[in-house]
Amino acid sequence: MTKEKxxxxxxxxxxxxxxxxxxxxxxxxxxxxxxxxxxxxxIICHGDSSVQVDAISDFVDRHTKTELHQNALHKEGTxxxxxxxxxxxxxxxxxxxxxxxxxxxxxxxxADAKIERINEE
Numbered sequence: 001m002t003k004e005k006x007x008x009x010x011x012x013x014x015x016x017x018x019x020x021x022x023x024x025x026x027x028x029x030x031x032x033x034x035x036x037x038x039x040x041x042x043i044i045c046h047g048d049s050s051v052q053v054d055a056i057s058d059f060v061d062r063h064t065k066t067e068l069h070q071n072a073l074h075k076e077g078t079x080x081x082x083x084x085x086x087x088x089x090x091x092x093x094x095x096x097x098x099x100x101x102x103x104x105x106x107x108x109x110x111a112d113a114k115i116e117r118i119n120e121e
Contacts, residue, residue: 007091009068011043015028017060017063018056018060020063021047021052024098024120025044025045026120027107027118029042029044029110034112037113041091042093042094044094046095046097050082054084056084057078057081057093057095060095082100083096083101
């Protein structure tokens with residue numbers, strides 16, 4: 001599998017996992033054509049509570065292991081679940097509580113990226 005196909009499979013697997021746990025306002029930022037980006041994709045969503053943020057994070061983690069045999073290289077934010085980051089190298093997942101998403105505004109920081117808004121199912 002090429003690097004691009006592997007990235008797309010990972011991105012799609014993560015998006016599906018977030019949708020299954022009802023992540024809100026799911027967006028994918030394609031950073032691949034931006035200079036000095038730290039990843040090719042940011043996947044961003046939020047949950048209504050720390051419990052939901054944890055549930056989304058745990059399910060993304062389990063789903064990527066089960067479906068793709070891929071572990072996150074790094075995890076942050078699991079102590080307070082205000083903003084959990086799962087780093088898969090070329091794909092970085094940001095799962096927020098809404099107030100912290102509104103405060104940090106990652107979509108605005110990376111406004112030059114191609115933004116794909118995923119409809120809630």
